Amino acid sequence: MLNFILSRLLSAAVVVIGVSSLVFFLIHLVPGDPVEVMLGESAQPADRAALRHALGLDQPVPVQLFNYFNGLLHFDLGTSLHSQRPIAEVMLERMPATLELAVAALLIAVVIAFPLGALSAVRKDTALDHGARVISLLGISIPHFWLGPLLILIFSLWLGWLPVSGREGFASLVLPALTLGTALAAILSRMVRATLLETLNEDYIRTARAKGLGEYTVVLHHALRNALLPVITVLGLQLGALLGGAIVTEMVFSWPGLGQLTIEAIHRRDYPVVQACILLISVTYVLVNTLTDLAYVWLDPRVRLHEDR
Amino acid sequence: MRLGLPLGILLLWLGMAMFGPLLDLQPDHIELSRILASPGSDAWLGYDDLGRPLWDRLVVGARTSFFVALWVVVISALMGTAIGTAGAYVGGAWDHVIVRIIDIFLAFPGILLAIAMAGLMGPGVDNVIIALSTVGRVGFARLARAQVLSIKQRLHIEAAVAMGVRHARIVIRHVLPLTLAPLIVEASFAVAGVVIAEAGLSFLGLGVQPPAASWGSIIRDGTRYMLVAPHMVLAPGIILMLVVLAVNLLGDHLRDWVDVRTRRVL
Numbered sequence: 001m002l003n004f005i006l007s008r009l010l011s012a013a014v015v016v017i018g019v020s021s022l023v024f025f026l027i028h029l030v031p032g033d034p035v036e037v038m039l040g041e042s043a044q045p046a047d048r049a050a051l052r053h054a055l056g057l058d059q060p061v062p063v064q065l066f067n068y069f070n071g072l073l074h075f076d077l078g079t080s081l082h083s084q085r086p087i088a089e090v091m092l093e094r095m096p097a098t099l100e101l102a103v104a105a106l107l108i109a110v111v112i113a114f115p116l117g118a119l120s121a122v123r124k125d126t127a128l129d130h131g132a133r134v135i136s137l138l139g140i141s142i143p144h145f146w147l148g149p150l151l152i153l154i155f156s157l158w159l160g161w162l163p164v165s166g167r168e169g170f171a172s173l174v175l176p177a178l179t180l181g182t183a184l185a186a187i188l189s190r191m192v193r194a195t196l197l198e199t200l201n202e203d204y205i206r207t208a209r210a211k212g213l214g215e216y217t218v219v220l221h222h223a224l225r226n227a228l229l230p231v232i233t234v235l236g237l238q239l240g241a242l243l244g245g246a247i248v249t250e251m252v253f254s255w256p257g258l259g260q261l262t263i264e265a266i267h268r269r270d271y272p273v274v275q276a277c278i279l280l281i282s283v284t285y286v287l288v289n290t291l292t293d294l295a296y297v298w299l300d301p302r303v304r305l306h307e308d309r
Numbered sequence: 310m311r312l313g314l315p316l317g318i319l320l321l322w323l324g325m326a327m328f329g330p331l332l333d334l335q336p337d338h339i340e341l342s343r344i345l346a347s348p349g350s351d352a353w354l355g356y357d358d359l360g361r362p363l364w365d366r367l368v369v370g371a372r373t374s375f376f377v378a379l380w381v382v383v384i385s386a387l388m389g390t391a392i393g394t395a396g397a398y399v400g401g402a403w404d405h406v407i408v409r410i411i412d413i414f415l416a417f418p419g420i421l422l423a424i425a426m427a428g429l430m431g432p433g434v435d436n437v438i439i440a441l442s443t444v445g446r447v448g449f450a451r452l453a454r455a456q457v458l459s460i461k462q463r464l465h466i467e468a469a470v471a472m473g474v475r476h477a478r479i480v481i482r483h484v485l486p487l488t489l490a491p492l493i494v495e496a497s498f499a500v501a502g503v504v505i506a507e508a509g510l511s512f513l514g515l516g517v518q519p520p521a522a523s524w525g526s527i528i529r530d531g532t533r534y535m536l537v538a539p540h541m542v543l544a545p546g547i548i549l550m551l552v553v554l555a556v557n558l559l560g561d562h563l564r565d566w567v568d569v570r571t572r573r574v575l
Contacts, residue, residue: 011412018413029429141554143505145512145525146546149532153543157536244419248509252532263513266428278417278425285418 005294012290016283023279024068027271038081038269054079055272077276082268087276091258097167098246098257101180104173105242106235108181109188114224116185117192122219124197132189139186144245148179148252165254176253180245184238191234195227202226229300236292240285312562315555322552325368326375334365337520345538355540358530366522367545373511373523374552377438378503382496384442389449390485390492396450397457398480407454414447420506427515437516441506445499452495456488490567497560501553508549524549 030037035052052058055078056067071078077087120132155175156164163172199205200223208218247259254260258277265273340360348355354363396407414422426440460466461484469479510516511525519526524545531541 014409015412015416018409019416022413023425026425026429029426031431137554137557138550141501141550141557143509143549143553145509146528146542146549149528149535149542150546152532153535153539240418242418244421244424247421247424248513251513262424263428266424267514271429274425274428278421281421282417286416 001297004297008290008293012286015286019282019286020069020072020279021065023275023282024065026275026278030271034271038271051081072279077279078272080265080270080273082265082270082273087273090261090273091276091280094256094258094261097255098250098259100173101176101246101249101255101257102239102242104177105180105184105246108177109184112181112185113188113192117189118196118219118224120189120193121196121200122215132193136186136189139182140190142182144179144183144248145252147182148175148249151175151179152252165252167256172253176249176255179252180242180249183245184242187238188231188234191231192227195230196223199223199227229296232299233292233296236289239288243281243285312559315558318551318555319559322371322548323375326371329368329372332368334368336361336365336369336522338362338365345534345541347538348540354544355538357527357541358534358538363527363541363544366527367524367548370522370524370527370545371548373434373517373521374504374507374549377434377441377507378500380438381441381445381503381507382499384438385445385499386449386492386496388442389446389451390453390488392446393450393453393455394457394480394485394488397454398461398476398484404454407450411447411451411454414444415451417444420444420509423506423510424513424515427510432515432518434517434521437507437510440510441503445503448499449492449495452491453488456491457484460484460487494560494564494567497556497563501556501560504549504553504556 027034035048035055035057036043039048039051049058056064059067075088077091079085080087080090083090116132116136120129123129152164152175155162162175166172196219200219202223205218205223208222209215213222246257247262249255250257250259251263258281262274262277262281265271265277338361340356340362342360343351343356344360345358346356346360354367357363357366392407396404423440423444426443427436430436430439466479466483469483474483507516508523508525508528511523512529514526514529517523517526527545528542528549531538531545535542
């Protein structure tokens, strides 16, 4: 058990180091001279040299790499070229908005997916099941950048129920969270349906029914509990899509989070901020996935027994 | 029979993309008096914010979509399969390195790496293709690796090695053909993913540049005029969704058909 945890943490550390290195080299993707791209062709040589020095680009690549990792260890992500403020500070300001959006989307997804998937499985091959499956297929096929404007059109412009954009109060969270949560709800409900169908065929379900337990108790207490485990893994993996989708969703709704910051920084050619955002989002993803893996082992006694044998 | 509708939708738009230039389209023709005009008799989907006919632009957008999708899927499939096959077939430390690299690329959530790459390299269709195939090949590499690992253990490979067949020949003649079916299924889903991703990048302003048209950039332009001209957002979105839905449905069928375990007895 301890071995498993240690090896999982070690491989997560390797991935985090790899991700950080890749992000470091991203700036070399900028065609030609990044300093020239940032300042424009008409910039004075002195300004260019100053920026080059500020970014550390005047040093040899190994030294740059060392400084970069040294900075990361001290939570020093550099300075934003646009606002001249420490990037860590700028990101800390934006983080709550993204967390709020992601958690709300996750809640919406879970609240929709479980009843929908469970009903679909229990009433397999009925009109209800077909309806639920069509809805989930639609949910998977609708991109965030279209669902968002569509919801704005219906609920903000035509019905006037909710604000169009921005982050002011609970009402402004509803549409962005719904936009971001729909695809996840669709994927999860398919997963819940599939695993629940599998669990409902198990012997212990037959035993539970033979004992005379009500269908409600059988499904809710016996089947759904065991169907939860694979769903949790999928949830961890889907978090990546959620974070990626958050970028687009934040742009649609002018939601002042990390995603909006990333895209703004790209358009402003504020490359250090772009790097820092990409790094933070992917490292979060790695950490959450590692935690999901560990939680899985902890939740499922069968996995633990297998390890100890 | 259930395949008819999705197949029809896909072929229709594929045809539009291929033969669009033969139609009498004027995607860049500006009609100043018709700016944001609703669908009507002279242009059945109306006009956009610059007074250009929306239908013509959607057909040109289809061309962008399928052009990018085709290139990205072909490049990612070839590179990914080569990387994954090389890792699994050679094995050892080499395979270990490849698995680590795959892990690192998979650590970037969703479209994030593509956004970063396209953003840093600058907008344009070429860069979109490079960014999306860099991200896309990882899935193919992982799949090909898993396939080759199991095929490698089979008796016919052992027999070929014993007969002294060269490794390159074994891989090309005896391993790769067996990996094709799942890779083709993966490719069909990848098409849907790339169509959405390209539109997403263009929506963020990182894809095609004006005056070229993409479904994503048309939706973005439309979001500014939703109250007066909802057709600018609705039309491209519905088409995009129908195409993606069609590709996903066809992919589902293809997967069931390829997987003999689920193939129904006719």
